[in-house]
Amino acid sequence: MAEPSLSNGTPEPSADEPQLPSRGPGRSRVAWIASTALALVVALVVGLVLANSGSSGGGSKTVSIGVTDASQPYWKTYTELAKKQLGITVKIVNFSDYSQPNPALKQGQLDLNEFQHIQYLANYNATAHDDLQPIGATAVYPLPLYSLKYAKPAALPDAAKVAIPNDAINEARGLLVLQAAGLLTLKDGGTAFSTTADIETHKVAVTTLDASQTATALLNGSVAAAIVNNNYATSAKLSSSQAIFQDDPASPSAAPYVNIFVARKADADNPTYLKLAALYHDPSIEKGVQAANGGTAVFRDVPAAQLQSELATVEQQAKAAQQ
Structure with a gap:
């Protein structure tokens, strides 16, 4: 009995024309091998993606911090403790010009910076129309x-x-x-x-x-x-x-001169960055800071929210002074 034609009315191809592979036993085995190999490749790729994801969001994360005194030994202590205690690799980036670390942070070249007090940051934000934020206090240096x-x-x-x-x-x-x-x-x-x-x-x-x-x-x-x-x-x-x-470092008039860790506003609540700011007060680091500054540092541990409130006040003063 003759085979029916295709639904569009075109005759079935003859034996001399190219044909689809038959669905015999050989075809099933090839398909099984191919599908198994594909599954293995997909599993491998997914595993690599998950591994990389855990690495970037976990302990091996690298955080860059801009400073103006990278040669001081306490920064070496700081990076070692960050790795040992927090599992975070810290890259210290030095700047010789005080005008550079804030724009570098704004542009994403840094994750944090630590070189300025609140008054300096307020003046920068008001002048540059920026919104960088303090996330941790370090010390006041009496004048x-x-x-x-x-x-x-x-x-x-x-x-x-x-x-x-x-x-x-x-x-x-x-x-x-x-x-x-x-x-x-x-x-x-x-x-x-x-x-x-x-x-x-x-x-x-x-x-x-x-x-x-x-x-x-x-x-x-x-x-x-x-x-x-x-x-x-x-x-x-x-x-x-x-x-x-x-x-007096504890007086209201000295509050604008508390030195600070600074982040972009979007990162002000980043738990990794907050931990790094708190790490500055490890006794071994504070000891190094005092050695570098002739014992003049008065360490301050001020909540980030309070620092940000003080910044807002000083920014208003900066804007008023510019008028």
Whole structure:
């Protein structure tokens, strides 16, 4: 009996035309082998994907942190503890220019940075229209008032010359220190962005100099006292006994000067980053920090939410100062 034609009316192909393979025993075996091999390949690929996924989200994650003092030995201690205690590989990225770590973080070249205090970050965010956020506190470094002749602020003669740094970051803090020392008063109590124009009353004559020159002016007798940043005081070999006053690290006026770990806003609650910020307070790391800073660090452990609230306040001050 003749075979029926295909449903479209086309005749069945003749024996001389190419045919589909028959569905005999050989065909079934080939199909089984092929399907088994495919299943093995799929399983292998899935396993590799899962393994890589666990690696990137787990202990072998690499976190890059931007700093400006990578040569300090405590960062080596920090990276070793991060690996040992947290299973996290930390890559320390050094910057020689303070203006670089925040843009690098914003652009995703870093995961975190640690080099600045809240006031510096607030000024950056307000200027760059950014929203980087603090996620952990490290320490406050008190800003001392030094004198080679007088033992306390009250001993300074009326109209004595006192030098303070003239940059936007340190001028306001220097003025707040002099206010706390009873040597002047500032409009509305002062802010983290006050300038000499905000001085309302004064016992001493304030002169502004480059931060690198205040110690020199003190040493050569040009001024009776001077606000000197820690690094310049160390270079000038000023001793702690020559510091006649410094701001109180626990006071509200010192809150903007708490140094911080900083993340992008989207990562402010990242548990890995929060653990790394907390790791800074391991005793072995704090010991190294003190050794690197002549014992001047006052460590602060402030909740991230409180740091972020302080940042918002100081940002408002920064924006007001820009108007």
